Every structure is written in C-alpha cells, then in structure tokens.
Amino acid sequence: MSRLRVVFAGTPEFAASSLATLLESQHEVVAVYTQPDRPAGRGRKLTPSPVKQLALEHGLPVYQPQTLKEPDAQAELAALNADIMVVVAYGLLLPQAVLDIPRLGCVNVHASLLPRWRGAAPIQRAIEAGDSVSGVTIMQMDAGLDTGAMLSEVRTPITLSTTGGDLHDRLALQGANALINTLDALAIGAAHATPQPDEGVTYAAKLSKAEAELDFTQPAQQLACKIRAFNPWPVAWCALGDDRLRLLMANVEEGEQPPSAPGTLLEHGDDHLRIACGTDGREVLCITSAQLPGGKAMAVRELLNARHARLATGTRLGARLGAHFESSAAQASEGETP
Secondary structure, X not given: OOOOEEEEEEOOHHHHHHHHHXXXXXXXEEEEEOOOOEEEOOOOEEEOOHHHHHHHHOXXXXXXXXXXXXXXXXXXXXXXXXXXXXXXXXXXXXXXXXXXXXXXXXXXXXXXXXXXXXXXOHHXXXXXXXXXXXXXXXXXXXXXXXXXXXXXXXXXXXXXXXXXXXXXXXXXXXXXXXXXXXXHHHHOOOOOOEOOOOOOOOEEOOXXXXXXXXXXXXXXXXXXXXXXXXXXXXXXXXXXXXXXXXXXXXXXXXOOOOOOOOOEEEOOOOOOEEEEEOOOOOEEEEEEEEEOOOOOOEEHHHHHHHOHHHHOOOOEOOOHHHHHHHHHHHHHHOOOOO
C-alpha cells in the first residue's frame, strides 16, 4: 500500500490523539505545525501545545508560524514536499495558496456530523442543543469555514449522561481512526468526496465563561443539557449566597410540581438536589454532581452529608450573588465604595 508524506497541523489534546495514531500508521509524518507556545498556569509560563510536546518526543521538526499568509511561510511548507496536510484543531485559517500546496490538498478532522455544527465548539454545542447523535467528519478542506466535501464520517450516540469531556475523548479516538482509514483510501485513489448538503447547516460558536451562569427561569431540559455540555469547561454555575455552586451533572424529573420561585431548592433526594425551574418553577432539575467553593467536585450524596446546612430546602439559588453585583454596580455609579 502507498505511503503518504504527511504534514500535520494541530494544537490541543484532541489533535494530539490524531497525531499519535498517525505516527503508528504506515504513513510518514515529515513535519508538524502548531500554535506558538502560550502562557499557562498560575505562573503564566510559556507552555508548548500538546501536539508540540508529542512531536518533540518523536523527534519531528516543529513549525510555529504566527500566520501562514506570508510567502516565506508558504515557501517553507512547500519545501517539505508533502503529499497531504492533515489539519486537526490547528487554530489558524489556511489561505487557498496553502490548501493548494500538497499534492492531495488538505484534509480536516472535524468533531461533528457536517454540515451540522460547523465552527469552533461542535462537541459542546451538540450536547447543549439536545442532539441524540454526534460524530466526526473527515473533509477535504476548501477556503470556507468547515464547508469542504466529506470524505468519511463516523457516528456516536449522545446519551443523558454524556458530558462535553466524555464526547471529546470519544471523538478524539474515533476521529483518529477515521483519519487513518481515509488516508489509506486516498493513498490508493479509493477515496470519494461528497459535497455537503445545503440543508441542516448550523454553527457552533466559541465557548465563553460568560455563558456558564445558569438562569433557572429556563426549561429544566435546556439547563440539564447545558450543564453536561459545559463539563469540564467552562462549568455551569449558579449563585449560592455570595459564592458559586458549580454544577457538573444533571437530568430532569418527569412531571410537574406546584409553582415555586425558579432556583428554589426543593426537598432533595438521597443522591440529588432538586431545583425548581421554568418561568413558574413547575419543572424540576436534578443535580447529581456538584462543587462548592474551595471544595472538590463530588457526588451530591456526599455533598449533602458534608455541607447539608448550605443546601437546605427552600434556599434560593441564583439570587444573592447577582443581587450583590447589582448593589455594587449601583453604589459605584453613585460614587460610593462597594
């Protein structure tokens, strides 16, 4: 079987899974492109990406250009004489001139079933939207945002216990295997590209910490999906007095209960908190894993035993912290010190 000369471009852990599998395949990785080292941790020390660390462990040449739009950077890439460039969560836009350099062009491992969830955060957005299935698409890249023709795809279910972290790890492995199968087919001319359909296009906006605060007037199902999607980052939270209660796993109680103020802690179960949700508080959100300030994430069963007083029935979540911020802002606008 033909062996391809591959340039790999990627940055985070998701991409490192594809590089690791590629290094075990018949194909030859001739160079690795990754984002410049970034400050990380409390000391803000410059830290190499997971892809760079793996590449250096295997003695591969590493390139970290700020952009690939410059002629010098493009000439450097062309000099590698690669058959194909594999792009996995690289973080830089590739101009058409770069896409045209390798003999077989550039292929991308994208963590969604295209054309659904083009963009930056397809894994989390699929869970947040309540999708029942996700997957990975291997596509031939063009100049658009995840618009290239599809070479292959794999599917995987999203269940009521799937978190963003779970799906990330699963798709990283499935994507890596699908990539190798696709490269093998391309090497012998057996791959077939299918244009993406015009229907069903959605976009997965980049995640932000600002999205993580929960609004208990929203439906319980919507909140449960968000909590699972945002685990392990940015982690959904709500106010608990003047602190933040981080919520890591949730599901929905069937049926309705008498009206309550949204965010009210109802009588809890043995292993879960029950929170009134929806515009009139008739829906119930069940929390089975959470984290109090200064503590570690734990099952709610343990949390109730350890800090039962803070989670008493009738406590209103999402209220005091917001009121504190509003009061501080009002005082600041009047020239007072909060």
